[in-house]
Amino acid sequence: MELWIIGSGCSIPTKRRGAPGYLLRIGAEHLLLDGGSGTMYKLPQLGIDYRRIHYILYTHLHPDHIADLIPLLFAFKNDPRGARQEELHIIGPPGFESYWQGLQNLYQPNWLELLPFPMELCELARSQRRFPSFTLKSSPVRHNVINVAFRIESDEGGSLVYSGDSGYCQELVELARGAQVLLMDSSFPEGEGTDNHLTPSQAGSIAQQAGSQKLILTHLYPQCDPHILKKQAASTFQGEVIVAEDGMKFVL
Ligand SMILES: [Zn+2]
Ligand SMILES: [Zn+2]
DSSP: OEEEEEEOOOSSOOSSOOSSEEEEEETTEEEEEEEOTTHHHHTGGGTOOGGGEEEEEOSOOOHHHHTTHHHHHHHHHHOTTOOOOSOEEEEEOTTHHHHHHHHHHHSTTTTTTTOSSOEEEEEOSSEEEEETTEEEEEEEESSSSOEEEEEEEETTSOEEEEOOSOOSOHHHHHHHTTOSEEEEEOOSOTTSOOTTSOOHHHHHHHHHHHTOSEEEEESOOTTOOHHHHHHHHHTTOOSEEEEOOTTOEEEO
16 A cells, blocks of 8 residues: 555645645555545646546545545546546545535536546445455544544555544544554644644554554644654654655555
8 A cells, every 4th residue: 555645734724734635545546535625736746647536535524624526526527638437436424425415506507417427425434345455444533523534454454544633532542453554633732632633642642552553643733843743642652653744655
């Protein structure tokens, strides 16, 4: 598996960090994990053709995580190299189908219904689903709206847990248990945390309990200093800690 950090930031635009978005490659399959404003425009900079995305996984419906859905579909439809033909799987949290219905009502005259390719929309809460080259597990975790964290287990052997936006909760510990790499919300430094997001030491504590090898801290607000975040996470986690930066790539 390969993981690219498209955007390591949050809802606040900064020069350094874009909105949340991550790309995971498993064999020939490309999975987009969340996609806030502008994430699709960063894919060419990472050398990735956006048309290779066949799965989009949304943790929750906050705009910093889902705002690029419509531009992405519009690009698939209008690409001068030819409209997309392959099936697209879009997986979201409970409420995603009604969000989709709202978009269909908004975008008249129904261009969303007339997309030239098949689309599978699916809502997941606590579940497990098998795809050709990976298994997807999901669990609702703690946020101020429904947020579903994902665990992706590749048939090649790697495993990744992505929290989306989450406060500290036992559900996230359980989903992460035994996973190789954790990609975790770490919105604020210690002392500035909220119930709905993790601090570095809380993310570290989850990684320690889960027995993971590597913890990647992301969803960083502008006041986050990477050196301080790393120290704070290392106070509770003995494995490797990395503070995400836009454009980083990992081989899992
Ligand atoms: Zn967010
Ligand atoms: Zn959120």
